[in-house]
Amino acid sequence: MGRYLLTLRRFWATALAGQLEYQLNLLIDLLAMAGNLAGSLFVISLFYGPGRNLGGWSWEAALVVLGVYTVLDGACSSLLRPNLGTIVTHVQQGTLDFILLKPIDSQFWLSFRTFSPAGLPEIVTGLGLTIWAAAKAGATPNPTGVLTAALMLASSLVILYSLWFGLATTSIWFVKTWNATEVLRAALTAGRYPISAYPLQLRSLLTVVLPVAFLTTVPAEAILGGISVNAGAASLLMATVCLLLCRGFWGYALRFYTSASS
């Protein structure tokens, strides 16, 4: 475990050092994120005026969903996109060879090799928005509630990570699968709004096929104290199953890895 922690520290230290080599690029990344967040707030303010509600969610409660979405999007920008987005490149260029020959879990390497500070403002703003909106919505924090909310948020991250990693794994066979991961990101965008705001058929699709409901609405419900035991258990179960499946799928896919020609 110590080796993994030290490796993670070195991974992220070198990743930050690498990005600081290009100051302007980093600045543009941060500005783009700020613009994106401002856009999200503007769009949601158009949908929800004060006193209105949509799908049974008040303006403040809907802002909790947006807050959770913003945290997840920040996590995507900081961790998922920079790491999982490079799997396809590693397969295409054959540099996956170096990773597979290291005495460390290859999935760990591919998932945590780099870290981008560009998502941090989003994570901080998302958390701030969530806490503020939850307080305005009248949520009363208690240790069990906070723990449940944290657990649901962790579950949603695990689900998103597993889906993304699973899709990236298919590049072992198909090499280029960028489009598939873009579909996933687009689906995540649907999580900006409470799931009950969508028509019934779409709601089923966003819960069962693409588990968008588990990504934002369920954690938001947990934060607002309105989550049922069943929904919480389903989210945890979904996260565990997704993680196990994506791990098994990676191991299986590597049997078919042929490595790019030299």
Added chain:
Amino acid sequence: MPIVCAERLSKTYRVAQKQPGLGGTLRHFFWRRSRAVEAVRELSFSIEPGEMVGFLGANGAGKTTTLKMLSGLVHPSGGSLQVAGHRPQRRQAPFLQKITLVMGQKQQLIWDLPPLDSFRVNAAVYGLDDSEAKRRINELAEMLELGEELTRPVRKLSLGERMKAELLAALLHRPSLLFLDEPTLGLDVNAQARVRTFLADYNRRYGATVLLTSHYMADITALCPRVLLIHQGSLFYDGSLEALTQRLSPCRMVRLELKTPLPAPALAAYGQVEAINGREVRLLIERNQLTGTVARLLGDLEVLDLEVADPPIEDLIGQLFQKGVVS
């Protein structure tokens, strides 16, 4: 006990078949067709610890596929394989601690940072503490003649400096088994020579086993007393380079510098005339007649200089690949 033991090792790939042009592209998009290609066919050999072995073969002969199977990157389609007491394709950590793979055309160093940063990452991955890592970096840097280059961003290094830094990164965990795929590719003559000297030094110092593929015969002749010649996925020859030369060419080459030029017919009586360039002549003479013929040459002709050598191995192997003859 051998460190590498391969028996009837085989690898078959599925390769997509696509016709050129738009029509071919559309057909390929809707109806994918592929065919099986036998990259390696029932290869059997074993390698003892500390040996330096060269893999020879034309492009596509199966050298790199073999190295990738030995290192565990590619699963064999058939046969059995034991490397350093492990089945490589399982890629267990104790196995990976013992091996390294260096590829001349791929790099693991972080492009925007100095090599030292990549070494620190590798040190953590291989579980080396800071003081041990520092000691090894200094030791290897001295052997590789690397100094201030280690603090320069990798993108600012020359190809030769980069390859030396790649070697350092790949050897930091002191592997006992080195798989080197074209480690001198693209390097100038001096850089090639330095890499060769380092590899020989590393082999001597740590008793490491080295398996090397290279298109530069100088790498093989300088480093590998034993070669495995792979032809169309099968093992054609396993033995010393010298014996391979004898097998491929029953003749030796005699270079003469004559006092006065002579026409080819006048020289044909001594052996096969390979080339005449003014007073300089190259003759191919059968090995069992070499002593007598050289004595006759020195007796009959006014010879200023004489040198006996084997024909260049590159030429012999090149001829073999061209002919496609496997006897």
